[in-house]
Amino acid sequence: MAVTRTFSIIKPDATRRNLTGAVTKKLEDAGLRVVASKRIQMTKEQAEGFYAVHKERPFFNDLVSFMISGPVVVQVLEGEDAVKANRDVMGATNPADAAEGTIRKEFAESIEANSVHGSDSDENAKIEIDFFFNEDEIVG
Numbered sequence: 001m002a003v004t005r006t007f008s009i010i011k012p013d014a015t016r017r018n019l020t021g022a023v024t025k026k027l028e029d030a031g032l033r034v035v036a037s038k039r040i041q042m043t044k045e046q047a048e049g050f051y052a053v054h055k056e057r058p059f060f061n062d063l064v065s066f067m068i069s070g071p072v073v074v075q076v077l078e079g080e081d082a083v084k085a086n087r088d089v090m091g092a093t094n095p096a097d098a099a100e101g102t103i104r105k106e107f108a109e110s111i112e113a114n115s116v117h118g119s120d121s122d123e124n125a126k127i128e129i130d131f132f133f134n135e136d137e138i139v140g
C-alpha cells in the first residue's frame with residue numbers, strides 16, 4: 001500500500017459544537033496526518049459546486065444550506081491508503097448505521113448534520129483537494 005492523500009471537511013454541526021480538535025484527534029488516531037487545514041465560511045456557490053454530483057438528489061438544497069450555515073474546516077489528510085482509512089474512521093453516512101468508535105457514531109447529529117465529509121476515491125480526492133487548496137498550502 002502507498003501513502004496517499006484524501007480531502008476532509010469538518011462540517012458546521014461540528015465546528016458549532018467546538019469539536020474541531022476532537023474530530024481531528026480521531027483522524028490522527030486513525031493514522032492520518034493533517035498536511036493542510038483552514039477554517040472557512042463556504043459561499044453558496046462553493047457549496048453548490050462542491051456537491052454538484054448530488055444536485056439531482058432531493059436533499060441537495062438542504063445540504064447546501066447546511067454547509068453554509070457556519071464555518072467549516074477543510075483539510076488534506078495523508079496516510080497509508082488515506083481515502084479508505086478516512087472513510088473507515090468517519091463511519092456510515094447515517095449515524096444510526098455507524099460503527100462504534102467512528103466519528104459519525106460519536107458526534108453526528110443526523111444523516112445530514114453528520115460532522116464530516118471524506119472523499120470516496122483517489123480520483124475525487126484530487127479533484128476536491130484542488131477545489132480548496134493550492135499546492136503550496138499543503139506541507140507534508
Ligand code: ADP
Nearest residue numbers: 054059063092093111112113114116117118120
Ligand atoms: P458521504 O458523506 O457518506 O459520502 P453522500 O456522498 O451519499 O455521503 O452524501 C453527501 C452528504 O449529503 C452526506 O454526508 C450528508 O451530509 C448528506 N446526505 C446524504 N444522504 C442524505 C439524506 N438522505 N438526507 C439528508 N442529507 C443527506
Ligand code: MG
Nearest residue numbers: 117118119120
Ligand atoms: Mg460522498
